[in-house]
Amino acid sequence: MNRLILISLLAIFPLSLYAQLERKLENENQAVELVFHSPRHINLLTVEPLSKKTLHFAIMHTFGTLDGGIQNLFGLDNGANIQFSFEFALSDKFSLAASRSSQDKVYSVFGRYHIFQQTQNGDKPFSLSLAGGGGVNTSKYNFLPEGAPNFSERMSYFGQVMLARKFTPKFSFQLTPMLAYFTDPREIYQIEGTENLYLSLGFSGKLKITDRSSLALQFIPNLNTDLRSNFGIGWDVEAGGHVFQMYFVTSQALNEQYLLAGGNGTIGDEFRLGFNVNRIFSTGKKKNK
Amino acid sequence: MKWLILFFVFFTRVGAAQTFQTESGNVNFLSKAPLSEFNGVSNKLHGLIDLSQNVLDFYIDLNTLETGIGLRDKHMRDNYLETKKYPFAELTGKMTSIPSLTTGSKSIVVAVGKFKMHGVDKEIEVRGTLSKISSGELELVADFEILLSDYDIPVPKLVFYELAEKQVISIKAILKPK
Numbered sequence: 001m002n003r004l005i006l007i008s009l010l011a012i013f014p015l016s017l018y019a020q021l022e023r024k025l026e027n028e029n030q031a032v033e034l035v036f037h038s039p040r041h042i043n044l045l046t047v048e049p050l051s052k053k054t055l056h057f058a059i060m061h062t063f064g065t066l067d068g069g070i071q072n073l074f075g076l077d078n079g080a081n082i083q084f085s086f087e088f089a090l091s092d093k094f095s096l097a098a099s100r101s102s103q104d105k106v107y108s109v110f111g112r113y114h115i116f117q118q119t120q121n122g123d124k125p126f127s128l129s130l131a132g133g134g135g136v137n138t139s140k141y142n143f144l145p146e147g148a149p150n151f152s153e154r155m156s157y158f159g160q161v162m163l164a165r166k167f168t169p170k171f172s173f174q175l176t177p178m179l180a181y182f183t184d185p186r187e188i189y190q191i192e193g194t195e196n197l198y199l200s201l202g203f204s205g206k207l208k209i210t211d212r213s214s215l216a217l218q219f220i221p222n223l224n225t226d227l228r229s230n231f232g233i234g235w236d237v238e239a240g241g242h243v244f245q246m247y248f249v250t251s252q253a254l255n256e257q258y259l260l261a262g263g264n265g266t267i268g269d270e271f272r273l274g275f276n277v278n279r280i281f282s283t284g285k286k287k288n289k
Numbered sequence: 290m291k292w293l294i295l296f297f298v299f300f301t302r303v304g305a306a307q308t309f310q311t312e313s314g315n316v317n318f319l320s321k322a323p324l325s326e327f328n329g330v331s332n333k334l335h336g337l338i339d340l341s342q343n344v345l346d347f348y349i350d351l352n353t354l355e356t357g358i359g360l361r362d363k364h365m366r367d368n369y370l371e372t373k374k375y376p377f378a379e380l381t382g383k384m385t386s387i388p389s390l391t392t393g394s395k396s397i398v399v400a401v402g403k404f405k406m407h408g409v410d411k412e413i414e415v416r417g418t419l420s421k422i423s424s425g426e427l428e429l430v431a432d433f434e435i436l437l438s439d440y441d442i443p444v445p446k447l448v449f450y451e452l453a454e455k456q457v458i459s460i461k462a463i464l465k466p467k
Contacts, residue, residue: 020337020344020346020381021310021335021336021337021346021348023348023376023377023379024335024350025350025352025376026333026350026352027350027352030352030372033363033366033367034363034364034367050359051358051359051360051362052359054358054359054360120373169373211368211443211445212368212445212447238364238368239447239448240447240448240451241358241360241361280359280360282357282358282359282360
């Protein structure tokens with residue numbers, strides 16, 4: 001009989017267990033977000049994905065070297081290399097982009113693909129993305145005695161792997177093995193390199209200083225040429241849908257190919273002021289209730 | 290003794306019919322700032338209403354809130370709600386009086402309890418309506434307001450015209466008998 005009472009008691013016991021629901025995450029593999037503020041970090045592309053159907057528009061500028069002093073308003077008089085870049089996300093993983101930089105009037109197209117993202121539960125300890133594309137130099141070279149280069153001689157390509165981790169909420173780091181290839185690196189092009197192939201390894205760091213701004217660092221040593229290494233230091237500010245990036249960098253190049261082949265000034269005197277404005281537009285349907 | 294067992298079984302049944310649960314309630318928040326008005330939605334409100342023991346327990350995984358703009362969602366999760374550290378918003382409490390519910394009738398209920406978000410607990414009072422719909426399910430509709438500063442979520446000056454300090458939360462859920 002005691003057993004029966006026990007069974008009966010067990011039957012009502014679950015009632016009192018329902019006093020509070022068990023808290024469960026909807027998605028155990030929630031991705032770590034905002035590893036970087038935007039798809040660009042100074043010059044380099046990042047693992048930061050765009051949500052499906054959003055457009056990332058970036059206007060990037062780099063000015064002349066600082067060593068002209070106040071006479072040249074620290075390089076601002078020397079004119080800027082300006083790049084307009086549009087990147088559209090076809091899915092949460094894949095985006096296509098087109099850009100144009102004024103240096104050698106290069107039009108580029110590239111794609112960015114996110115293989116996986118770092119997760120909050122540590123299942124994926126880092127994010128891994130790929131990017132690659134090519135560009136064509138559209139400057140007029142009719143004045144050259146040997147004649148203007150043809151279309152394929154004007155081409156340059158790049159490819160890179162991006163591997164990043166948000167170590168703490170404040171500190172993120174990205175490693176970017178990258179290569180660039182010029183089919184015909186002529187002396188008239190605004191690059192210092194004379195090789196076809198350029199290999200390098202990019203290091204990008206972000207250190208959050210306030211809730212919405214960060215210190216940005218970039219170091220890109222060349223691995224197979226004796227060109228100087230690229231160094232950049234900047235300040236990123238997030239303001240709603242905008243990310244402003246102000247920085248000093250040793251190269252005037254803004255696209256990947258020229259960044260690797262273009263050569264660099266010395267740190268300090270030959271720093272150039274740079275300024276990026278990133279804006280994300282959402283083109284998908286807004287959800288209402 | 291048989292009677293006693295029967296009594297227990299009966300009691301259990303009655304108890305069970307007094308407990309209602311959902312995992313797909315609707316939560317909506319509205320931010321009305323001078324320059325920008327937007328809302329966020331989730332359909333992942335988990336809730337429990339136990340009429341016999343007078344227990345209310347609701348929670349939502351804040352990661353599931355969507356405002357329609359991906360970047361804004363990321364900023365909301367990372368900079369404001371800090372969902373990695375504080376993934377849930379929770380309300381646990383009881384009703385000031387248990388309404389006697391008959392099918393098709395609506396009763397105004399007042400819930401008092403602890404609302405927890407962003408690591409901060411606060412006693413709040415929420416007014417809503419509770420009705421028993423024909424299928425034996427309970428429908429709950431409620432709204433309340435919260436101030437972000439009460440939950441240690443600062444609104445920076447740079448975005449104060451885009452993000453309201455006062456957020457209007459609306460809940461709508463159909464709870465099934467357990």
